[in-house]
Amino acid sequence: MNDHIMIFDTTLRDGEQSPGCSMNLEEKLKVAAQLEALGVDVIEAGFAIASEGDFEATTAVAKQCETAIVASLARAAFPDIDRAWAAVRHARRPRIHTFIATSPLHMRAKLNKTPEDVLDAIAASVGRARNLCEDVEWSAEDATRSDPDFLCRAVEIAIKAGATTINLPDTVGYATPETYGAMFRDVINRVPGADKAILSTHCHNDLGLAVANTLAAIMAGARQCEATINGIGERAGNAAIEEIAMAIRVRHDVLPVRTGIVSTEITKASRLVSGITGMAVQANKAIVGANAFAHESGIHQDGMLKDSSTYEIMTPESVGMGATNLVLGKHSGRAAFRQKLAEMGYDLSDNEFGDAFKRFKDLADAKKQVFDEDIVALVDDQVLRG
Ligand code: KIV
Ligand code: ZN
Numbered sequence: 001m002n003d004h005i006m007i008f009d010t011t012l013r014d015g016e017q018s019p020g021c022s023m024n025l026e027e028k029l030k031v032a033a034q035l036e037a038l039g040v041d042v043i044e045a046g047f048a049i050a051s052e053g054d055f056e057a058t059t060a061v062a063k064q065c066e067t068a069i070v071a072s073l074a075r076a077a078f079p080d081i082d083r084a085w086a087a088v089r090h091a092r093r094p095r096i097h098t099f100i101a102t103s104p105l106h107m108r109a110k111l112n113k114t115p116e117d118v119l120d121a122i123a124a125s126v127g128r129a130r131n132l133c134e135d136v137e138w139s140a141e142d143a144t145r146s147d148p149d150f151l152c153r154a155v156e157i158a159i160k161a162g163a164t165t166i167n168l169p170d171t172v173g174y175a176t177p178e179t180y181g182a183m184f185r186d187v188i189n190r191v192p193g194a195d196k197a198i199l200s201t202h203c204h205n206d207l208g209l210a211v212a213n214t215l216a217a218i219m220a221g222a223r224q225c226e227a228t229i230n231g232i233g234e235r236a237g238n239a240a241i242e243e244i245a246m247a248i249r250v251r252h253d254v255l256p257v258r259t260g261i262v263s264t265e266i267t268k269a270s271r272l273v274s275g276i277t278g279m280a281v282q283a284n285k286a287i288v289g290a291n292a293f294a295h296e297s298g299i300h301q302d303g304m305l306k307d308s309s310t311y312e313i314m315t316p317e318s319v320g321m322g323a324t325n326l327v328l329g330k331h332s333g334r335a336a337f338r339q340k341l342a343e344m345g346y347d348l349s350d351n352e353f354g355d356a357f358k359r360f361k362d363l364a365d366a367k368k369q370v371f372d373e374d375i376v377a378l379v380d381d382q383v384l385r386g
Contacts, residue, residue: 009040119157144183184199
Protein backbone atom coordinates (compact mmCIF):
# COMPACT_ATOMS: atom_id res chain seq x y z
CA MET A 1 0.00 0.00 0.00
CA ASN A 2 1.20 3.53 -0.83
CA ASP A 3 2.83 5.08 2.26
CA HIS A 4 2.02 8.77 1.57
CA ILE A 5 -0.49 10.26 3.99
CA MET A 6 -2.27 13.24 2.49
CA ILE A 7 -2.71 16.06 4.98
CA PHE A 8 -6.04 17.82 4.47
CA ASP A 9 -6.01 21.07 6.38
CA THR A 10 -9.40 22.31 7.56
CA THR A 11 -8.19 25.23 9.72
CA LEU A 12 -9.99 27.64 7.39
CA ARG A 13 -13.29 25.71 7.57
CA ASP A 14 -13.73 23.44 10.63
CA GLY A 15 -11.06 25.39 12.55
CA GLU A 16 -12.87 28.59 11.75
CA GLN A 17 -15.99 27.07 13.31
CA SER A 18 -14.39 27.44 16.78
CA PRO A 19 -16.26 30.16 18.63
CA GLY A 20 -14.58 33.50 17.96
CA CYS A 21 -12.16 32.13 15.34
CA SER A 22 -13.69 33.40 12.12
CA MET A 23 -11.20 34.86 9.65
CA ASN A 24 -11.58 37.53 6.99
CA LEU A 25 -10.35 37.26 3.40
CA GLU A 26 -6.86 38.71 4.01
CA GLU A 27 -6.38 36.49 7.06
CA LYS A 28 -7.42 33.38 5.15
CA LEU A 29 -5.00 34.24 2.36
CA LYS A 30 -2.12 34.61 4.84
CA VAL A 31 -2.92 31.30 6.53
CA ALA A 32 -3.31 29.55 3.15
CA ALA A 33 0.14 30.80 2.06
CA GLN A 34 1.70 29.42 5.23
CA LEU A 35 -0.18 26.12 4.82
CA GLU A 36 1.38 25.71 1.39
CA ALA A 37 4.82 26.47 2.87
CA LEU A 38 4.05 23.83 5.50
CA GLY A 39 3.42 21.32 2.72
CA VAL A 40 -0.22 20.33 3.28
CA ASP A 41 -1.82 18.47 0.36
CA VAL A 42 -5.34 19.90 0.59
CA ILE A 43 -6.67 23.20 1.95
CA GLU A 44 -10.36 23.33 2.78
CA ALA A 45 -10.77 27.05 2.27
CA GLY A 46 -14.34 27.46 3.48
CA PHE A 47 -18.01 26.65 3.16
CA ALA A 48 -18.80 28.68 0.07
CA ILE A 49 -22.56 28.86 0.57
CA ALA A 50 -22.29 29.91 4.22
CA SER A 51 -21.94 33.62 3.46
CA GLU A 52 -20.91 36.05 0.72
CA GLY A 53 -17.69 36.67 2.68
CA ASP A 54 -16.84 32.98 2.85
CA PHE A 55 -17.56 32.58 -0.86
CA GLU A 56 -15.19 35.44 -1.69
CA ALA A 57 -12.50 34.16 0.68
CA THR A 58 -12.76 30.62 -0.69
CA THR A 59 -12.53 31.98 -4.24
CA ALA A 60 -9.49 34.10 -3.34
CA VAL A 61 -7.71 31.14 -1.70
CA ALA A 62 -8.50 29.01 -4.77
CA LYS A 63 -6.89 31.64 -7.01
CA GLN A 64 -3.84 32.09 -4.78
CA CYS A 65 -2.84 28.46 -4.12
CA GLU A 66 -0.07 27.10 -6.30
CA THR A 67 0.44 23.55 -5.14
CA ALA A 68 -2.35 22.46 -2.79
CA ILE A 69 -5.74 21.10 -3.78
CA VAL A 70 -8.37 23.66 -2.72
CA ALA A 71 -11.71 22.37 -1.42
CA SER A 72 -15.00 23.92 -0.40
CA LEU A 73 -17.56 22.17 1.78
CA ALA A 74 -21.12 21.64 0.52
CA ARG A 75 -24.18 19.94 2.00
CA ALA A 76 -25.97 17.32 -0.11
CA ALA A 77 -27.92 19.97 -1.97
CA PHE A 78 -27.45 21.24 -5.52
CA PRO A 79 -27.27 24.97 -4.59
CA ASP A 80 -24.48 24.18 -2.08
CA ILE A 81 -22.57 22.08 -4.60
CA ASP A 82 -22.90 24.65 -7.38
CA ARG A 83 -21.72 27.42 -5.04
CA ALA A 84 -18.75 25.34 -3.90
CA TRP A 85 -17.79 24.77 -7.52
CA ALA A 86 -18.20 28.45 -8.39
CA ALA A 87 -15.59 29.22 -5.69
CA VAL A 88 -13.05 26.43 -6.21
CA ARG A 89 -13.18 26.20 -10.01
CA HIS A 90 -10.48 28.92 -10.11
CA ALA A 91 -8.00 26.62 -8.36
CA ARG A 92 -5.26 24.79 -10.22
CA ARG A 93 -6.46 21.67 -8.38
CA PRO A 94 -10.12 22.09 -7.28
CA ARG A 95 -12.12 19.72 -5.06
CA ILE A 96 -15.78 19.66 -4.02
CA HIS A 97 -16.34 18.19 -0.56
CA THR A 98 -19.94 17.17 0.00
CA PHE A 99 -21.40 15.51 3.08
CA ILE A 100 -24.53 14.16 4.70
CA ALA A 101 -25.12 12.50 8.06
CA THR A 102 -25.51 8.71 8.16
CA SER A 103 -26.19 8.01 11.85
CA PRO A 104 -29.77 7.12 12.87
CA LEU A 105 -29.79 10.02 15.33
CA HIS A 106 -28.74 12.65 12.80
CA MET A 107 -30.95 11.28 10.00
CA ARG A 108 -34.02 11.32 12.26
CA ALA A 109 -33.51 14.27 14.59
CA LYS A 110 -31.59 16.66 12.35
CA LEU A 111 -32.39 15.82 8.74
CA ASN A 112 -35.87 14.35 9.21
CA LYS A 113 -35.00 11.88 6.42
CA THR A 114 -35.35 8.12 6.14
CA PRO A 115 -32.21 6.08 5.50
CA GLU A 116 -33.42 5.49 1.92
CA ASP A 117 -33.80 9.27 1.42
CA VAL A 118 -30.22 9.70 2.59
CA LEU A 119 -28.91 7.07 0.16
CA ASP A 120 -30.75 8.82 -2.69
CA ALA A 121 -29.28 12.17 -1.60
CA ILE A 122 -25.77 10.70 -1.63
CA ALA A 123 -26.15 9.39 -5.18
CA ALA A 124 -27.61 12.66 -6.42
CA SER A 125 -25.19 15.02 -4.64
CA VAL A 126 -22.01 13.13 -5.44
CA GLY A 127 -23.18 12.68 -9.05
CA ARG A 128 -23.84 16.42 -9.36
CA ALA A 129 -20.42 17.26 -7.89
CA ARG A 130 -18.67 14.78 -10.16
CA ASN A 131 -20.27 16.32 -13.24
CA LEU A 132 -18.60 19.58 -12.26
CA CYS A 133 -15.28 18.45 -10.84
CA GLU A 134 -12.96 15.46 -11.24
CA ASP A 135 -11.99 15.48 -7.58
CA VAL A 136 -14.95 14.82 -5.27
CA GLU A 137 -14.83 13.99 -1.58
CA TRP A 138 -17.83 12.58 0.21
CA SER A 139 -18.17 12.54 4.01
CA ALA A 140 -20.46 10.41 6.14
CA GLU A 141 -21.13 12.85 8.96
CA ASP A 142 -21.31 11.08 12.36
CA ALA A 143 -19.89 7.93 10.74
CA THR A 144 -18.76 6.56 14.10
CA ARG A 145 -22.34 6.44 15.41
CA SER A 146 -23.74 5.00 12.18
CA ASP A 147 -24.95 1.46 11.67
CA PRO A 148 -21.98 -0.37 10.06
CA ASP A 149 -24.11 -2.09 7.39
CA PHE A 150 -25.79 1.19 6.44
CA LEU A 151 -22.45 2.99 6.41
CA CYS A 152 -21.03 0.40 4.00
CA ARG A 153 -24.05 0.80 1.68
CA ALA A 154 -23.65 4.58 1.78
CA VAL A 155 -19.93 4.41 0.99
CA GLU A 156 -20.57 2.03 -1.92
CA ILE A 157 -23.16 4.38 -3.40
CA ALA A 158 -20.84 7.40 -3.01
CA ILE A 159 -18.01 5.59 -4.80
CA LYS A 160 -20.33 4.42 -7.60
CA ALA A 161 -21.57 8.00 -8.02
CA GLY A 162 -17.98 9.20 -8.50
CA ALA A 163 -16.47 10.07 -5.10
CA THR A 164 -12.69 9.82 -5.22
CA THR A 165 -12.14 10.35 -1.49
CA ILE A 166 -14.34 8.87 1.24
CA ASN A 167 -14.14 10.59 4.61
CA LEU A 168 -15.42 8.85 7.75
CA PRO A 169 -15.63 11.55 10.44
CA ASP A 170 -15.77 11.03 14.16
CA THR A 171 -17.96 14.11 14.26
CA VAL A 172 -18.52 14.15 18.02
CA GLY A 173 -15.21 12.67 19.17
CA TYR A 174 -16.91 9.47 20.35
CA ALA A 175 -14.53 6.85 18.92
CA THR A 176 -11.56 5.17 20.57
CA PRO A 177 -8.48 4.09 18.60
CA GLU A 178 -9.73 0.48 18.51
CA THR A 179 -13.24 1.30 17.27
CA TYR A 180 -12.07 3.92 14.78
CA GLY A 181 -9.44 1.63 13.26
CA ALA A 182 -11.97 -1.24 13.11
CA MET A 183 -14.47 0.93 11.21
CA PHE A 184 -11.89 1.61 8.48
CA ARG A 185 -10.96 -2.08 8.26
CA ASP A 186 -14.63 -2.98 7.97
CA VAL A 187 -15.25 -0.53 5.13
CA ILE A 188 -12.09 -1.61 3.29
CA ASN A 189 -13.00 -5.29 3.61
CA ARG A 190 -16.69 -5.04 2.84
CA VAL A 191 -17.25 -2.25 0.32
CA PRO A 192 -16.72 -3.20 -3.33
CA GLY A 193 -14.51 -0.55 -4.94
CA ALA A 194 -13.21 0.81 -1.60
CA ASP A 195 -9.68 0.24 -2.89
CA LYS A 196 -10.32 2.75 -5.69
CA ALA A 197 -11.03 5.62 -3.29
CA ILE A 198 -8.76 7.31 -0.77
CA LEU A 199 -10.12 6.77 2.72
CA SER A 200 -9.89 9.77 5.01
CA THR A 201 -9.98 10.45 8.75
CA HIS A 202 -11.62 13.44 10.41
CA CYS A 203 -11.43 13.32 14.20
CA HIS A 204 -12.80 15.64 16.83
CA ASN A 205 -11.20 15.83 20.24
CA ASP A 206 -14.10 15.61 22.70
CA LEU A 207 -12.39 12.78 24.61
CA GLY A 208 -8.86 13.98 23.85
CA LEU A 209 -8.40 11.06 21.42
CA ALA A 210 -8.43 12.83 18.05
CA VAL A 211 -4.78 12.26 17.18
CA ALA A 212 -4.71 8.71 18.59
CA ASN A 213 -7.81 7.85 16.57
CA THR A 214 -6.29 9.38 13.43
CA LEU A 215 -3.15 7.28 13.81
CA ALA A 216 -5.21 4.13 14.39
CA ALA A 217 -7.10 4.73 11.15
CA ILE A 218 -3.84 5.26 9.25
CA MET A 219 -2.65 1.89 10.50
CA ALA A 220 -5.95 0.43 9.26
CA GLY A 221 -5.46 1.85 5.74
CA ALA A 222 -6.62 5.50 5.72
CA ARG A 223 -4.43 7.63 3.47
CA GLN A 224 -5.79 11.14 4.10
CA CYS A 225 -6.06 12.91 7.48
CA GLU A 226 -8.22 15.94 8.07
CA ALA A 227 -6.87 18.15 10.83
CA THR A 228 -6.17 21.74 11.85
CA ILE A 229 -3.26 23.86 13.02
CA ASN A 230 -3.12 23.89 16.84
CA GLY A 231 -6.10 21.51 16.79
CA ILE A 232 -8.62 24.37 16.66
CA GLY A 233 -12.19 23.47 15.72
CA GLU A 234 -15.73 22.89 16.95
CA ARG A 235 -16.00 22.30 20.75
CA ALA A 236 -12.78 20.59 21.92
CA GLY A 237 -11.33 20.97 18.44
CA ASN A 238 -10.00 18.72 15.69
CA ALA A 239 -6.92 16.54 15.48
CA ALA A 240 -3.81 18.75 15.41
CA ILE A 241 -1.73 18.60 12.21
CA GLU A 242 1.54 19.24 14.03
CA GLU A 243 0.93 16.30 16.37
CA ILE A 244 0.02 13.88 13.58
CA ALA A 245 2.99 14.92 11.45
CA MET A 246 5.53 14.70 14.28
CA ALA A 247 4.13 11.41 15.61
CA ILE A 248 4.61 9.94 12.14
CA ARG A 249 8.12 11.36 11.88
CA VAL A 250 9.33 10.49 15.38
CA ARG A 251 7.67 7.04 15.53
CA HIS A 252 8.30 5.91 11.98
CA ASP A 253 9.33 2.57 13.50
CA VAL A 254 5.69 1.83 14.36
CA LEU A 255 3.96 4.20 11.89
CA PRO A 256 5.69 3.30 8.62
CA VAL A 257 4.15 6.10 6.51
CA ARG A 258 5.18 9.64 5.61
CA THR A 259 3.65 13.06 5.09
CA GLY A 260 4.83 16.00 3.00
CA ILE A 261 4.87 18.29 6.05
CA VAL A 262 7.93 20.57 6.23
CA SER A 263 8.31 20.29 9.99
CA THR A 264 10.47 23.42 10.36
CA GLU A 265 7.42 25.48 9.27
CA ILE A 266 5.23 24.14 12.09
CA THR A 267 5.89 26.82 14.73
CA LYS A 268 5.41 29.62 12.21
CA ALA A 269 2.04 28.15 11.19
CA SER A 270 1.01 27.71 14.82
CA ARG A 271 1.88 31.30 15.77
CA LEU A 272 0.21 32.72 12.67
CA VAL A 273 -3.06 30.89 13.35
CA SER A 274 -3.08 31.73 17.03
CA GLY A 275 -2.26 35.40 16.30
CA ILE A 276 -5.01 35.72 13.68
CA THR A 277 -7.73 33.85 15.56
CA GLY A 278 -6.80 35.11 19.03
CA MET A 279 -6.97 31.48 20.21
CA ALA A 280 -3.97 31.12 22.55
CA VAL A 281 -1.95 27.89 22.49
CA GLN A 282 -1.81 26.30 25.94
CA ALA A 283 1.74 26.30 27.35
CA ASN A 284 1.90 22.51 27.68
CA LYS A 285 0.45 21.80 24.21
CA ALA A 286 2.44 19.08 22.44
CA ILE A 287 4.90 20.27 19.76
CA VAL A 288 4.00 23.99 19.74
CA GLY A 289 3.31 24.98 23.37
CA ALA A 290 5.71 27.40 25.08
CA ASN A 291 6.78 24.62 27.46
CA ALA A 292 7.06 21.86 24.84
CA PHE A 293 10.86 22.16 24.93
CA ALA A 294 11.33 23.73 28.38
CA HIS A 295 12.95 21.88 31.28
CA GLU A 296 12.88 22.97 34.90
CA SER A 297 13.93 20.11 37.14
CA GLY A 298 17.58 19.81 38.08
CA ILE A 299 17.75 16.16 37.06
CA HIS A 300 16.29 16.89 33.63
CA GLN A 301 18.44 19.97 33.09
CA ASP A 302 21.57 18.05 34.03
CA GLY A 303 20.59 15.30 31.57
CA MET A 304 19.86 17.84 28.83
CA LEU A 305 23.25 19.50 29.26
CA LYS A 306 24.95 16.10 28.86
CA ASP A 307 22.83 14.80 25.94
CA SER A 308 19.58 16.43 24.82
CA SER A 309 18.04 13.11 23.79
CA THR A 310 17.82 12.17 27.48
CA TYR A 311 14.66 14.28 27.79
CA GLU A 312 13.74 15.36 24.24
CA ILE A 313 12.40 12.96 21.60
CA MET A 314 12.71 15.63 18.90
CA THR A 315 14.59 18.92 18.79
CA PRO A 316 12.88 22.32 18.95
CA GLU A 317 14.78 23.22 15.76
CA SER A 318 13.05 20.35 13.93
CA VAL A 319 9.69 22.10 14.45
CA GLY A 320 11.09 25.57 13.78
CA MET A 321 11.08 26.63 17.41
CA GLY A 322 14.58 27.90 18.18
CA ALA A 323 16.44 26.45 21.11
CA THR A 324 15.66 24.28 24.11
CA ASN A 325 14.80 26.38 27.13
CA LEU A 326 16.28 25.47 30.50
CA VAL A 327 13.90 27.30 32.81
CA LEU A 328 15.34 28.34 36.15
CA GLY A 329 13.07 27.62 39.09
CA LYS A 330 13.15 25.91 42.46
CA HIS A 331 13.69 22.48 40.86
CA SER A 332 16.76 23.56 38.92
CA GLY A 333 20.17 22.27 39.88
CA ARG A 334 23.74 23.55 39.94
CA ALA A 335 24.54 22.44 36.37
CA ALA A 336 21.82 24.57 34.78
CA PHE A 337 22.58 27.54 37.04
CA ARG A 338 26.29 27.32 36.19
CA GLN A 339 25.45 27.15 32.46
CA LYS A 340 23.13 30.17 32.72
CA LEU A 341 25.82 32.23 34.51
CA ALA A 342 28.34 31.30 31.82
CA GLU A 343 25.88 32.25 29.04
CA MET A 344 25.35 35.60 30.77
CA GLY A 345 29.11 36.22 30.91
CA TYR A 346 29.71 35.66 34.64
CA ASP A 347 32.87 33.88 35.77
CA LEU A 348 32.52 33.24 39.51
CA SER A 349 34.94 31.54 41.85
CA ASP A 350 33.75 28.36 43.56
CA ASN A 351 32.90 30.27 46.73
CA GLU A 352 31.06 32.98 44.83
CA PHE A 353 29.18 30.34 42.86
CA GLY A 354 28.16 28.50 46.06
CA ASP A 355 26.84 31.72 47.57
CA ALA A 356 25.05 32.75 44.36
CA PHE A 357 23.43 29.31 44.05
CA LYS A 358 22.08 29.51 47.61
CA ARG A 359 20.65 32.97 46.98
CA PHE A 360 19.16 31.76 43.69
CA LYS A 361 17.41 28.85 45.48
CA ASP A 362 15.98 31.22 48.12
CA LEU A 363 14.67 33.46 45.37
CA ALA A 364 13.26 30.50 43.40
CA ASP A 365 11.35 29.38 46.50
CA ALA A 366 9.68 32.77 46.61
CA LYS A 367 9.11 33.13 42.83
CA LYS A 368 7.63 30.74 40.25
CA GLN A 369 10.34 31.42 37.69
CA VAL A 370 13.71 33.18 37.87
CA PHE A 371 14.49 35.40 34.90
CA ASP A 372 17.79 36.73 33.57
CA GLU A 373 17.21 40.12 35.21
CA ASP A 374 16.77 38.40 38.61
CA ILE A 375 20.14 36.70 38.14
CA VAL A 376 21.80 39.97 37.17
CA ALA A 377 20.41 41.59 40.34
CA LEU A 378 21.38 38.63 42.48
CA VAL A 379 24.99 38.38 41.25
CA ASP A 380 25.66 42.11 41.01
CA ASP A 381 24.31 42.62 44.51
CA GLN A 382 26.62 39.86 45.73
CA VAL A 383 29.61 41.43 43.96
CA LEU A 384 28.77 44.85 45.45
CA ARG A 385 28.54 43.30 48.93
CA GLY A 386 32.02 41.92 48.26
O1 KIV B 1 -17.07 16.77 11.82
C1 KIV B 1 -17.63 16.55 10.73
O2 KIV B 1 -18.35 15.57 10.54
C2 KIV B 1 -17.38 17.49 9.66
C3 KIV B 1 -17.89 17.12 8.30
C4 KIV B 1 -18.68 18.22 7.72
C5 KIV B 1 -16.76 16.70 7.43
O3 KIV B 1 -16.75 18.51 9.86
ZN1 ZN C 1 -15.57 18.32 11.73
